[in-house]
Amino acid sequence: MGNEILELLNDGAAVKILVTADETGAPHPVVKDSLRFEDGKIIYFEFCEASRSNRNMTNALWFDKKAVILLLASDKRSFNITAKPARCVINTKVFQRYYEEAREKYGFDLSSAWILEPLEITEHSLGFRVEQESRARSYFNHLDRLAGKEVTA
Amino acid sequence: MSALSFDEVAAKYPQFPRLVLLKTDLHRRGVYYTDKALSSLDPDRHQTGGTHIFGTRDGKLTQRPEALILRDGASVLTTSTPLEEDPYIVDFTDGRLMVLDKGKELEEVFFWDKPDYYGKRTSKGVLMQNVIGARPQRLYITPNRFCFFWSDEGGGGCQFCDIVNNLKQQRAEIEMQTRLDPQDIAETVAEALKEPGRFTAVFLTSGSDYRGKTPFDSEIDFYIDVLKAIGRNFAIKKFPSQILCSAVRKDQLQRLYDETGVTSVTMDIEVLDERLFNIICPGKAKWVGYHEWKKRLVDAVEIFGPNRVGTGVVAGVELAGPFGFPSEDEALAAVLGEAEELAAGGVSSVVQVWQARAGSKLGKGRRKISLEYYARLALGFQALRRKYGLEIDFDDYRRCGNHPDSDLARGL
Numbered sequence: 001m002g003n004e005i006l007e008l009l010n011d012g013a014a015v016k017i018l019v020t021a022d023e024t025g026a027p028h029p030v031v032k033d034s035l036r037f038e039d040g041k042i043i044y045f046e047f048c049e050a051s052r053s054n055r056n057m058t059n060a061l062w063f064d065k066k067a068v069i070l071l072l073a074s075d076k077r078s079f080n081i082t083a084k085p086a087r088c089v090i091n092t093k094v095f096q097r098y099y100e101e102a103r104e105k106y107g108f109d110l111s112s113a114w115i116l117e118p119l120e121i122t123e124h125s126l127g128f129r130v131e132q133e134s135r136a137r138s139y140f141n142h143l144d145r146l147a148g149k150e151v152t153a
Numbered sequence: 154m155s156a157l158s159f160d161e162v163a164a165k166y167p168q169f170p171r172l173v174l175l176k177t178d179l180h181r182r183g184v185y186y187t188d189k190a191l192s193s194l195d196p197d198r199h200q201t202g203g204t205h206i207f208g209t210r211d212g213k214l215t216q217r218p219e220a221l222i223l224r225d226g227a228s229v230l231t232t233s234t235p236l237e238e239d240p241y242i243v244d245f246t247d248g249r250l251m252v253l254d255k256g257k258e259l260e261e262v263f264f265w266d267k268p269d270y271y272g273k274r275t276s277k278g279v280l281m282q283n284v285i286g287a288r289p290q291r292l293y294i295t296p297n298r299f300c301f302f303w304s305d306e307g308g309g310g311c312q313f314c315d316i317v318n319n320l321k322q323q324r325a326e327i328e329m330q331t332r333l334d335p336q337d338i339a340e341t342v343a344e345a346l347k348e349p350g351r352f353t354a355v356f357l358t359s360g361s362d363y364r365g366k367t368p369f370d371s372e373i374d375f376y377i378d379v380l381k382a383i384g385r386n387f388a389i390k391k392f393p394s395q396i397l398c399s400a401v402r403k404d405q406l407q408r409l410y411d412e413t414g415v416t417s418v419t420m421d422i423e424v425l426d427e428r429l430f431n432i433i434c435p436g437k438a439k440w441v442g443y444h445e446w447k448k449r450l451v452d453a454v455e456i457f458g459p460n461r462v463g464t465g466v467v468a469g470v471e472l473a474g475p476f477g478f479p480s481e482d483e484a485l486a487a488v489l490g491e492a493e494e495l496a497a498g499g500v501s502s503v504v505q506v507w508q509a510r511a512g513s514k515l516g517k518g519r520r521k522i523s524l525e526y527y528a529r530l531a532l533g534f535q536a537l538r539r540k541y542g543l544e545i546d547f548d549d550y551r552r553c554g555n556h557p558d559s560d561l562a563r564g565l
Contacts, residue, residue, distance in 0.1 A: 049551075059564040061225050062170035088226035090551060091289035091351075092266045099350030110350065112226060 002121040005071075005079055006037040013074035018044065020056035020067045028052050034102075035069060042069070042083055042116040045102050049111040057114055061085040066119065077125040083116035156523035159254075166528050170564065175260060176229050177527050177557040179221075179241055179252070180506035181469075183234025186217055186243045193245040193264075194218055200267035200287065202231075220288075220554075221250075221262040228265065228289050228554040232508050265289050268351055270344040275337040283329050284341040290353045290551045292345055296333045296379045297372075298323075300360030302436025307363070309435035310514075311423055313470050316360055318512030335382035342386045354552040355383060357415075358397035363440045369401045373409055380413035391416050395547045397465075400441045403452040410456050417547035418453050421465040422446050425491035425502070432476050433515075447495065454499035460544040462500050465556075466492075468530055469507035469522040473515050481526045489533045496537040501545050503556040504531050531558035538562065 008014055016035040020028050030053050034045035046054045060067055061084075069081040089095045090112050102110040123129070134141055159178060163171050194201070194217075202219040220230045221243070234240035242253045243262065252260045271282045286293040303310040303317045310317065323329035345352060357379065362372035376396060384392065392414045400420040401409075409415060424430050427443040437446065453462045471477055471484045478484035492502040506527060509516045535558045538545060546552065550560040 055564055058225065059170075062172055062564060087224045090226040091222065091228075092263075096348070096350045103349070 002118075003037075005121050006042065006081070006118060008071060008073045008079075009035050009037045009042065009069075009081075011074055015070075015072040017070040018053060018067060019070065020053050020060060021065065022052065022056055023059065028056055029070070032069075034106075041086065042081070042118055043098075044114055044116075045098065045106075045110055046112040046114055047102070047106070047108045047110060054111065057085050058088065061088065067116065069116075077123065077128070080122050080124055081118055082120040082122075083118045085114055086117045087115040089113040089115065156521070157525050159524060162525045162528055165525070166532065169528050169532060170561075172223055172225050172227070172260070173531075173557055173560045174524070174528060175252070176223060176227060176560065177506060177531065178524050179229050179231065180508060180555075180557070181522065181524060181527060183238060183240040183508065184221075184231045184243050184252075185234055185236055185240045187245070189245040190243045190250060191217065193250060195264075198266055199264040200271070202233075218264050219286075220265060221252075222265050222289065223260065223262060227550045227560055229262075230288075230555055232510070268345060269348045270341060273344060275340045277334065277337060279330065279334075279337050280328065281341045281344060283327065284333055284337045285345065287345075287352075288356075288554055290351070291553065292342065292352050292355045294333075294338060294355065294357045294379070294383075295359055296335075296338070296357060296375060297331065297359040297362060298329070299331050300436075301362050301364065302360075302440070307436045308439030311434045311437070311467075312514040313423075313433065313467050313473075313507060313509070315510040315512030315516070319510075322512075333379070335379050338379055339382040339385055342383050346386060353393060354547070355392060355394040356397070356552070357394070361399040361436065361440075363399070367402075368440055369399050369405060372399055373401055373405045377409060377412050380409075380415055384414040387414065390414050393547070393552075395419060395552065397421060400437075400446040400449040402449065403456070406449075406453055406456050416457070417461040417463070418457050419463040419465060419548065420446065420450055420453070421467075422450070423465070423467050424471050425466055425488045426471055426478075429471055429476065429478075433470055433473075447491075450495060450500045451498035459499045459542075460501075461547060463503055463545070463548050464495065464500055465503050465505050467507045468504045468527060470515065472522055472526075473507075481523060485526065485529055485533070488530065489537070492534060493537055496541040496543060499541075499543070501538055501543045501548070502534050503545070503548055503553075504534055504558045505555055506557065527557065531561060534558040535561040 009016060016032050017029050018032040022028060032044045036043050048054060066082055066084050069083060071079045071081060095113060098113040099110045102108060163174055196216060200219045201216040217233050220228050222228050244251055244253055249261050250263060251258045252262055268287045273281045275281060298320045300310055300316045301307050363369055365371035376398060394415045395417045396415050397419045423434050430443045431438045450462060450464055471488060495502055545559045545562050548559055549562055
């Protein structure tokens with residue numbers, strides 16, 4: 001599904017924001033530079049065990065809820081990636097690999113590596129969205145934009 | 154009235170995550186590994202059981218998985234259970250390890266990797282896995298595996314416990330030692346710390362030892378020797394750790410805290426009711442007593458600080474035998490009442506689902522405790538922690554993994 005867009009998560013110049021929700025539905029956005037696309041899954045590093053996003057993500061896994069990733073690519077295109085948590089990795093040799101990478105790249109301890117399954121991708125680049133709406137919902141256009149050659153009496 | 158099914162409990166308590174509920178029920182009913190599941194176990198990679206302080210439900214120490222991992226990262230310690238006791242089934246199908254019930258696939262699970270130090274020996278030739286067992290994130294050290302409550306002067310071992318019978322079997326079958334040498338422990342910790350990202354806490358527990366000039370001096374003296382040996386491996390004095398000891402006096406706890414790197418203490422009261430405590434834990438009743446046990450727990454908060462003192466209950470024994478509470482409602486009210494008194498004093502209670510073991514007195518003919526009871530109890534204990542602002546980092550899903558209520562602390 002949209003692998004060429006998901007691959008943009010691996011661009012170091014991209015801005016990546018993870019949005020999770022708490023039990024009241026209140027959104028909690030955080031910049032997650034570690035987000036990446038690997039072997040068909042989205043992965044990110046959670047450094048803080050007690051963070052709100054970690055708690056929200058745990059609840060999302062437990063209660064089958066979703067998270068959203070806002071991706072601003074280096075070419076200024078933006079996408080929303082809806083995903084659901086598939087697994088929380090805190091042990092085994094897989095975790096060790098992530099732990100060593102986190103220590104080397106970021107210098108911090110690593111709480112967990114979250115694996116997310118992408119569900120849907122929608123583009124929200126401004127030009128793309130405006131153009132899309134202008135074509136699909138013609139009543140939302142201002143008439144002066146649609147004016148042709150001036151008619152004279 | 155028959156007990157609610159798993160799905161009925163899940164529907165009645167929607168705030169209780171199904172995955173944690175499944176973990177609770179895996180503890181309650183046990184698991185049976187099929188031959189295909191056991192064939193998928195790689196002894197060179199995966200951790201197998203046998204070194205735990207307590208035995209299994211079927212009384213066998215054969216190489217079977219010590220535990221499973223769920224997709225939320227939590228671990229489930231498993232005790233292999235005979236089929237006639239209606240356990241969950243763990244099978245290997247289509248390349249996946251699955252938990253099944255009545256033929257229906259419920260959840261994918263995973264074996265956990267054994268640590269790198271397994272298979273190695275200390276300078277004295279002792280197998281390191283017999284010195285320190287491993288949970289996914291915890292170094293599990295049992296310096297002394299004999300419980301003196303089982304001896305002639307002991308008063309009697311706890312009726313749900315099989316520690317001494319299990320030790321006899323381990324000594325005969327897997328060269329397990331009764332008492333560890335602190336030097337072996339120090340060397341094994343050093344080896345374990347070479348594995349990046351593997352462990353987050355050190356845990357010690359032993360059989361109770363009331364001997365000494367005053368009761369439990371011998372236990373504390375030995376723990377101090379062991380903790381000092383462990384501490385040599387760290388660059389800081391205090392390291393993330395938990396000691397599970399007898400309910401010793403305040404001055405003994407002060408020594409333990411001042412002279413070692415230990416940062417939290419747990420003193421398991423086992424059953425939160427005085428009458429049942431006296432029946433089920435006669436040795437603890439003789440050498441400490443119920444009210445004194447509670448007092449010493451609260452005293453420990455002054456030394457270790459808030460969020461660092463706990464007590465475990467073997468949840469379900471309060472309903473066991475002819476002496477147990479006549480109903481789950483009565484048991485729940487009593488247990489939560491006592492737990493609240495402790496929580497108000499800064500002490501966190503945790504649930505350990507009673508798993509009847511072959512070598513214990515209560516192992517035979519036990520009453521079936523409902524899943525709903527455990528769900529209500531776990532929710533109750535976690536609610537108490539929230540009410541009194543208690544954290545359970547030292548005994549949570551990663552540092553221990555054996556308490557469904559402290560798993561809830563991740564999200565609730």
